[in-house]
Amino acid sequence: MADYQIRRCERQLEGGIHPETQKALSTTDSCIFVGDPKRLVFPIHFSGGGPGEALVAVADIVSQGTPIIKCQSGITHVASRAGKVIDIIDHEIAHPAATKSASIIIEPSGLEDQNYLDPLVWPFDADTLRNRAIEAGILGLGGAGFPSFKKWSEGMQTLIINGAECQPYLTTDDTLMRIDTHSMIRGASMLSQSLDIKTIIIGIEDNKPEVLEAIESALKESCSDCFFDVVLLDTKYPSGSERHLVWLTLGIEVPTGSHAVESGVIVHNPGTLAALSRAIDGKPITDRIVTLTGEALAAPQNIVVPIGAPISHLIEATDTNPESLTSITIGGPMMGYSVTNFTAGITKTTNCLLAREVDIPPESPCIRCGACATVCPVRLQPQQMVFALKGGSLDRAIHEGLTDCIECAACNAVCPSHIPLAEWFRLGRFEARDKANDQRLAAKARERFEARNMRLKRISLEKEAKRAVRQAKTADALEKARKARKESA
Ligand code: SF4
Ligand code: SF4
Numbered sequence: 001m002a003d004y005q006i007r008r009c010e011r012q013l014e015g016g017i018h019p020e021t022q023k024a025l026s027t028t029d030s031c032i033f034v035g036d037p038k039r040l041v042f043p044i045h046f047s048g049g050g051p052g053e054a055l056v057a058v059a060d061i062v063s064q065g066t067p068i069i070k071c072q073s074g075i076t077h078v079a080s081r082a083g084k085v086i087d088i089i090d091h092e093i094a095h096p097a098a099t100k101s102a103s104i105i106i107e108p109s110g111l112e113d114q115n116y117l118d119p120l121v122w123p124f125d126a127d128t129l130r131n132r133a134i135e136a137g138i139l140g141l142g143g144a145g146f147p148s149f150k151k152w153s154e155g156m157q158t159l160i161i162n163g164a165e166c167q168p169y170l171t172t173d174d175t176l177m178r179i180d181t182h183s184m185i186r187g188a189s190m191l192s193q194s195l196d197i198k199t200i201i202i203g204i205e206d207n208k209p210e211v212l213e214a215i216e217s218a219l220k221e222s223c224s225d226c227f228f229d230v231v232l233l234d235t236k237y238p239s240g241s242e243r244h245l246v247w248l249t250l251g252i253e254v255p256t257g258s259h260a261v262e263s264g265v266i267v268h269n270p271g272t273l274a275a276l277s278r279a280i281d282g283k284p285i286t287d288r289i290v291t292l293t294g295e296a297l298a299a300p301q302n303i304v305v306p307i308g309a310p311i312s313h314l315i316e317a318t319d320t321n322p323e324s325l326t327s328i329t330i331g332g333p334m335m336g337y338s339v340t341n342f343t344a345g346i347t348k349t350t351n352c353l354l355a356r357e358v359d360i361p362p363e364s365p366c367i368r369c370g371a372c373a374t375v376c377p378v379r380l381q382p383q384q385m386v387f388a389l390k391g392g393s394l395d396r397a398i399h400e401g402l403t404d405c406i407e408c409a410a411c412n413a414v415c416p417s418h419i420p421l422a423e424w425f426r427l428g429r430f431e432a433r434d435k436a437n438d439q440r441l442a443a444k445a446r447e448r449f450e451a452r453n454m455r456l457k458r459i460s461l462e463k464e465a466k467r468a469v470r471q472a473k474t475a476d477a478l479e480k481a482r483k484a485r486k487e488s489a
Contacts, residue, residue, distance in 0.1 A: 002185075004219045004228035006212070008457035009203075011248050015377040016236045017410045019334075020391075022169045026293040026300040031175050033304045036081055036108040041345030042068060043093040043100045048145030048348050049075030049137070054104055060085045061114035065284050067135075073147045074134045077348075079106055080286040080306040082113035094311060094330055094344040096337040103345070104163045105310065122315040126152055126194045129280075131170040134281030138350070141288060142173070143331055145349040147275070152195055157264040159192050160249060161273060163204040163211065164233055164240030167332040172291045172351045173270050175302040177204070177211045180274045181218040182186030187273035189224035197266075200226045201249045201359060208233040237334065238377060242267050256404050271351075285348055292318045296325060303345065312342040314353055324381035329354040334409045350379055350432065364417045372411035372421060378404050382411040382421045387427045394435065402428050 008305055045051040048070035062079040067078040083106045089101035117135055120128060132138075133149040140146045142162065159183065165173040177184060182391045188200050204211055212230070231249045233239045243254045245267060252263050260267050274287050286307060293300040298319040305314055310320040322342045329336040332352050372382040380401045388396035400424060409422035 002189075002219045002222040002224040002228055003211070004216075004230060006230040006232070007214065008206075009231050009233045009248050011251065012234065013236050013239050013244055013248065013377060014343060014379065015375045015410065016237070016238060017375050017413050019168045019413060021235070022293070023171050023174065025169065025295075026171045026291050026302060027174065028301050030300045031179055031188065031304055031319070032287060034108065034306075034309070034314070036306060037309045037313040038107070039086070039249075039310070040080060040083070040106045040108060040306060041091055041093075041310060041343070042077060042079075042104040042106070042308045043091070043095070043345070043347065044069055044088075044104060045323070046093050046095045046098065046101050046347070047071075048075045048139040049073045049147050051079070054088055054102075056127070058085055058088055062106065064286055065115040065117075068106075071147075073138065073150070074136055075147050075282075077307075078115075078136045078284045078286065080108065080308050082111045083108040085296060092341040092344045093341050094346065094350065099341070107215045109304075114426045117279070117284065120280045122190070124194060126154070129191065129194045129276075132279055133276065134171055136275070136284035138272060138276055138285065139348050140269055140278055140351075141271035141275060141348060141351065143335070143349050145347075148268065148272055151261050151266045152191070152240050153196070153261060155264065156195050156197055156266050157199070158250065158266070159188055159195075159200045160195050160245060160265060160267045161188055161200065161202045161243070161270055162240055162245055162267050163202055163208075163270050164245060165208075166205060166235070166237045166240040166353075167334050168237070169293045169354055170291050170332050170352045171293070171302060172289050174211055176209055176271050176274060176289055177208070178214045181214045182221070183274035183277040184270045185215075185218050185222050185224065185228075187275070187277035187280070188268070189222070189226050191266075191268075191273065191276060193224075195266075196216060198227060199229060201229045201231055203231050203233055203245050203249050205239065206232045217469075237410060238406070241377065241406050241408060243406070244377060265284065288346075288348060288350070289351040290314060290346060290350055292355075293352065294329075296320070296355035296357055307348055308345040310343050310345055311339065311353065314346065315342065315355070320355070327357050329356075334413070335407060344380050361418045363419055366417055366419060369416060371414040371416065374408045375414050377408065377410065382425075382440040385428070386419060386421050386424050387406045389390055389424045394428060394431055397428050398432055403406040403432055405429060 050073045052069040052071040064082045067076045068079050068081045086107045087105040090100045093101045130149040138148045246252050246254050246260050246265050254260050254263050287304050291302050315322045327338045327340045329338050385397045385400045405425045411421045441447050
């Protein structure tokens with residue numbers, strides 16, 4: 001049995017909201033496996049882990065697990081099913097930054113043809129695990145898609161499993177923590193032991209009693225050397241935001257502009273750790289759990305589906321005709337984005353498809369009620385930031401704290417004037433990043449220019465010095481010759 005404790009979190013989230021959770025809609029005891037679609041779509045640059053390059057060509061035959069994309073970050077994505085590469089074309093994608101991108105299209109063969117990695121044998125070091133995560137395509141499965149291995153530096157003190165899943169409607173993590181608890185615990189233990197981390201915190205909201213039961217029973221059966229601190233959080237949105245979870249569970253304030261790892265804390269989604277456990281056994285990520293939910297679906301539920309399956313294939317799994325829907329929200333009602341083309345393939349970061357008809361009331365002027373500031377978990381003044389952005393002053397919005405905004409949309413949920421505050425902040429933060437990139441590029445160009453000037457100056461000084469030496473030698477030789485002529489005369 002692993003050493004563990006279960007405790008209530010003694011800290012309170014500042015701000016935040018209590019939206020209708022709507023989780024019962026998709027929560028079922030089990031999770032169904034969906035059959036293979038006719039084709040799988042893998043965006044080369046938008047599958048998670050940054051821009052990539054195709055490792056396969058049209059007409060190639062691939063096994064389940066054959067590497068097909070290599071990202072700049074090193075992350076490898078594999079074919080989720082055996083089949084044939086039938087095209088590499090610009091295709092619709094499900095991503096907030098683009099609608100189309102170069103994609104690999106695979107037609108599944110239905111064969112049980114697998115190309116997995118060799119299992120790792122314990123004990124192994126952190127470098128071995130990092131390489132395995134790269135080969136198996138392990139990313140943050142909570143939606144961010146950050147390459148997990150980049151968080152695994154030496155000197156980390158705590159691993160937090162982020163099981164809060166505080167967004168309404170989503171039950172992906174809830175399902176995983178109930179049905180694949182052992183994999184999650186094993187992945188967390190092996191990662192921690194390879195990094196010499198002694199404490200693993202599991203943060204879950206207190207509206208998940210079945211998850212708590214599953215975790216406790218898995219810990220009783222585990223032989224992990226780590227100490228597990230299971231923390232029950234008040235059910236309040238957004239307690240699962242990384243910075244807030246670190247503060248709620250550990251009391252550590254992650255400074256603005258930095259990440260939890262800089263405070264010695266690794267935060268991972270439960271699905272990421274379960275995938276890591278399978279990767280240790282040799283299986284790269286080929287499938288994931290997706291919550292299909294919303295009042296517009298005939299049978300909301302959680303399903304296990306191959307990466308690359310088109311959105312329409314998932315919608316059909318809920319006995320719903322995709323043509324009856326005009327759009328679908330990927331990622332949940334608070335932080336998700338809307339897509340209208342259902343031929344796009346799901347990626348490793350697709351955790352939820354939400355289908356519901358929402359009447360968005362027209363926006364009216366701000367009445368300065370201050371409700372948005374009251375619920376902001378980062379203590380910002382959203383109304384000030386939106387005034388600045390609407391007035392075209394990005395600098396003023398940044399001065400008001402735009403770069404601290406976590407885009408949680410709690411402010412949207414309470415605004416009586418229905419101002420799409422979070423959408424403004426998403427756009428503003430995007431522009432701020434662009435501007436920062438421009439500034440970085442300008443600084444690099446200036447550095448290069450100054451370095452070139454220094455180099456030219458150094459070359460000129462060296463030439464000058466050589467010339468002076470030559471002149472001195474010549475003068476010396478002339479002087480000697482003059483003296484010799486005098487002596488001989
Ligand atoms: S979206 Fe930004 S401004 Fe609005 S509540 Fe969340 S953190 Fe605050
Ligand atoms: S909640 Fe809406 S109306 Fe009230 S201050 Fe904020 S932006 Fe203005």
